[in-house]
Amino acid sequence: MLLIPCPWCGPRNQLEFTYGGDATVKRPLPDAPMKTWLEFVYLRDNPRGPHQELWHHSAGCRQWFKVLRDTQTHDILASGRADEALPGATA
Numbered sequence: 542m543l544l545i546p547c548p549w550c551g552p553r554n555q556l557e558f559t560y561g562g563d564a565t566v567k568r569p570l571p572d573a574p575m576k577t578w579l580e581f582v583y584l585r586d587n588p589r590g591p592h593q594e595l596w597h598h599s600a601g602c603r604q605w606f607k608v609l610r611d612t613q614t615h616d617i618l619a620s621g622r623a624d625e626a627l628p629g630a631t632a
Contacts (some may be wrong), residue, residue, distance in 0.1 A: 542554060542555060542556075542618065543615060543617065544617075545558050545596060545608065545620070546608075546617060546620045547598045547601060547602065547604070547606065547620070548604070548606050548620055549598070549601075549604055549606075550601050550622055553598070557598060557600040558596050558598055558599060558600070558601075559599040560594065560595075561594070561595030561596055561597050561605065562590070562594070563585060563586075563593070563594065563595075564584060564594055564607045564623075565593050565606075566581065566585070566617035568581065569581050573599055573615065580596055586605045588612060589612055589613050590611055590612065591609055591612075591630070591631070592610060592611075592612050592613050593607055593609055593627060593630050594609075594610055595607060596620075605623045606620060606621060606622055606623055607620065607621055607622070607623055607627055608620045608627075609623075609627045609628075609629055609630050610630065623631060
């Protein structure tokens with residue numbers, strides 16, 4: 542079980558959350574070429590080590606936020622609002 546620190550509610554069980562994906566990927570413009578959209582939707586890196594992720598507190602405050610999680614150990618290193626930089630994050 543992961544204990545995920547929601548910036549608004551504090552640490553909560555992972556069952557209260559929904560994973561939202563890679564927080565470092567930038568969404569293409571609506572008129573971007575199909576190739577760009579295909580890469581955005583289907584081609585993702587699978588990094589090892591600290592990585593920024595988006596999470597939704599779906600069974601709590603219903604806020605979206607970022608988590609810096611080590612994908613190798615599952616340790617959560619930081620969390621914060623979706624619009625702020627996380628300490629220790631590289632991207």
